[in-house]
Structure formats: C-alpha cells, structure tokens
Amino acid sequence: MNIGAAAQACGLPPKTIRYYEDIGLLTAGRAANGYRDYGTEDIHRLSFVQRSRSLGFSVAECRQLLSLYTDRDRASADVKAIAEEKLGEIDRKIAELTALRVTLGHLVAHCHGDNRPDCPIIDGLSGDRAGPSKG
Amino acid sequence: MNIGAAAQACGLPPKTIRYYEDIGLLTAGRAANGYRDYGTEDIHRLSFVQRSRSLGFSVAECRQLLSLYTDRDRASADVKAIAEEKLGEIDRKIAELTALRVTLGHLVAHCHGDNRPDCPIIDGLSGDRAGPSKG
DNA sequence: ATAGGGCTTCCAGCAAGGGGAAGGTCAAGG
C-alpha cells in the first residue's frame, strides 16, 4: 500500500504521514522501488494517531499513547493518567476562553457600532476612557 | 525610556517588543547611542497591543485595531465588526473544546484505571473495541 | 517516446515569539 492509499485510509495527508515518520513517531517499510509501504497494522497506528490528534493530544502525547497502545500489558491507569491530564488542560482552556468571551462580550455589547468614532471597545483596549491622545 | 522600562510599563517582554518592531507592527525612535527610545504614546500603543493580544486577537488583527485606534475618525462599527468576528471565533473554539471534553470525558469515565491492561480509552482511540492485533 | 500521475528528497515558511551568542554602552565602585 503506497502512501496515497494509506492517507485515504487513515484520513491524514501524505505530507503529515511523512512528517510523522520524519520525527520518529511512526515508521514504514519500503518497497523495492523505494516507495513507503503500509500494511493494515500501519494503518491502524496511523488512524490511532489521527484520532488522538483530533482529540487534542499533542504529538508528544501521541508518542506515549502509541507505546501504551502497543504494549498490551500496560496498566489502564497509565493511559487514564494521560487522558485525565488532557481533560484538565481542556477544562482550563475552556475556562480561559469563557472568561475571554465575557470580557470581549461586554466591550462589544457597549459599542453602539454606528458611524460615529466613539468606541468603548477601543477605549477598553486602551485601558482608559480616552483612546490615544491627539497631539 | 529604554526598552526594559517600556517592557515594565506595558507588560510585554523586551523580546516581544523587538519582534513587533521587526514585523512592522510598531516602530520606535532611537537615542543617540542607538538604543530604542520610547515615549508615553509608544507605551500607550504597546499596552494597547498587549491587551488586544491577551483578549485573543492575532497580531494581524492587532495591526488593524491599532490603525483604528490611531484613526480618531473611523466609525465604531469598523471596530465592532472585528470584535464580533473574534467573538464568533471564541464561541466556535469553546464549542469545539466542549465537544472534545465530552468525548474524552466519556472515555475516561469508562476506564477503570487500575493495573489491568484492558482500557476503553485505547479502544476508543483505536476506533474499534480490540486495540492492536497481537500477531 | 511521452504524458501524466504518484512517489522521493530537501528547503522554506506560517504564528508568535524564546533562548542564547557576540559585542557595544552605561553607571557605579574601588
């Protein structure tokens, strides 16, 4: 199976697959002509990484998960620890974005948004009620 | 005012201020000794960018906001349009992270997290209920 | 033989800076 077909199968672009090989995340065999050659187990791994990435795991975390995926004797607690850490990160990001949304939402709500220059958003970003001094 | 003092005043690291100058976001005058020299208006602009960045605006957006900040005759609607676009982005990101949190939360909730190898998280990432085949 | 696709490699670059080297400057202390 060439890289193009593998890409179709796992949902990752060929460039990304080569990149993952480049950084040592996944390896691939080579056919006689020098082309990368993928088997079904390779596709499983690629898909595993694709799903992990889409769930927000970094490439470094995917590397860990992949080794846990391969090691059939690891404790499920090892996997759960990584996932819970990631859950915490997601929660923190949501909280941060929510706070951001509130602040920006206030600014937007108070801006009349017409063709007059007076703008509470700019004033808010300026940190005072005046905007830039005029001269 | 040297860059270090300016950095203290606006809450941005010196490196970042130099970077902003490098990409043409902000300019600074030079003292006789070649050091960058900042006045109060420069500090206002730097602080403006710092607050904009901390509210999630990209550097490109800061560039727009900065020109709107400077232009005392622009319509507040121009500013509001950018802010509302950003608000939409924030909402989309929150929604995406929330969905992610639900999915990953389900996986974590179903993983017993003990020292047995059976792990619903790995199974979920594998896209089937088996994990990698053993042979 | 030739056209076209797909494959290979390497090189450059995006956001948004951070780290650190090599060297110029300035103010204080002995």
Next chain:
DNA sequence: CCTTGACCTTCCCCTTGCTGGAAGCCCTAT
C-alpha cells in the same frame, strides 16, 4: 582609570505541527 555587571544591539536557531514547492525518480498508459 579600570573593572564589573546590567543593559542594550543584532543575529540566528529552536519551538509545534504541519504545508507548499522544487527537482527529480518511478510507473502506467498510449
């Protein structure tokens, strides 16, 4: 006067996770 140390300058490389492109090889079809 000299040194020390903090600060400033420019420079380039590193990061994360890819993406695009150029040059060139391989394979298939006609």
